[in-house]
Amino acid sequence: MEKKASDFRYNTGETKVPWAAVGENYNAQDLMTIIRFMMKGKGEAYDEALKTVEKDVLALDKVSAPPAKLSLDVEVGKAENMCDEYLHTTGSTFLTNCTAGFEIACKYTGLKPGDEVIVPAITFAATMAYPLSIGCKLVFADVDPLTLNMDPKDVEKKITDKTKMIIPVHIGGYPVDMDPIMALAKQHDIVVLEDAAHAFAILARSRSTRSRTSPPLARAASCVPT
Numbered sequence: 001m002e003k004k005a006s007d008f009r010y011n012t013g014e015t016k017v018p019w020a021a022v023g024e025n026y027n028a029q030d031l032m033t034i035i036r037f038m039m040k041g042k043g044e045a046y047d048e049a050l051k052t053v054e055k056d057v058l059a060l061d062k063v064s065a066p067p068a069k070l071s072l073d074v075e076v077g078k079a080e081n082m083c084d085e086y087l088h089t090t091g092s093t094f095l096t097n098c099t100a101g102f103e104i105a106c107k108y109t110g111l112k113p114g115d116e117v118i119v120p121a122i123t124f125a126a127t128m129a130y131p132l133s134i135g136c137k138l139v140f141a142d143v144d145p146l147t148l149n150m151d152p153k154d155v156e157k158k159i160t161d162k163t164k165m166i167i168p169v170h171i172g173g174y175p176v177d178m179d180p181i182m183a184l185a186k187q188h189d190i191v192v193l194e195d196a197a198h199a200f201a202i203l204a205r206s207r208s209t210r211s212r213t214s215p216p217l218a219r220a221a222s223c224v225p226t
Contacts, residue, residue, distance in 0.1 A: 028057050028061035032054050098195075099129060102130055103129075106193070109165055111134060112136075113136065115136045117137070117166075118141050119139070119169070120148075123167075123195065137162070139158045147174045149169065152180035155181060156180075163188065165190060165193060166184070166192050166193075167194075168181055169197075170194070170196055172198055175199060178194075
């Protein structure tokens with residue numbers, strides 16, 4: 001089959017530009033290099049198996065084309081629709097990473113310097129990166145010793161008239177006890193941003209992380225193993 005030019009920005013997808021502006025287009029030998037690196041071995045049996053694989057890869061190369069980059073092609077829309085179907089939501093949006101989702105959610109809340117944001121004492125730096133970057137004050141809530149998740153009782157003690165956001169983090173796939181946190185947020189008019197980097201599936205399966213209409217609730221999750 002006739003091969004079409006790849007996207008000049010990422011070497012993938014269809015485009016009118018017949019050359020790669022960044023890097024080089026990969027070829028069958030590049031794939032064989034990866035196979036040899038990932039599947040090491042030695043001996044006659046290994047060499048023969050590798051020859052068979054290389055023959056098949058070269059044959060496949062003649063009748064195939066490079067894939068389109070997820071973030072540039074219709075595949076991203078398909079993936080977002082699949083997420084909506086799986087999570088029973090609407091409007092799933094794929095971003096570069098979960099950290100970018102946190103930043104967008106924080107910007108929508110109108111956080112400003114001096115605002116207080118409650119985060120768990122155990123989490124990853126990305127949870128608090130944007131609030132810190134704009135001059136917010138981080139307030140650490142203690143965690144449940146069994147799950148390492150945010151303790152709602154300690155959250156209640158940390159709320160002041162300057163508290164603008166609570167960021168519960170579902171550590172290691174264990175859901176935070178969201179009901180009391182959402183009740184506190186509603187009582188004090190505080191936005192809740194769920195850090196679900198470890199809890200993509202939990203968003204769909206766990207009762208404690210289902211969407212709520214009040215108070216404002218945002219979620220950012222990761223689609224890769226964490």
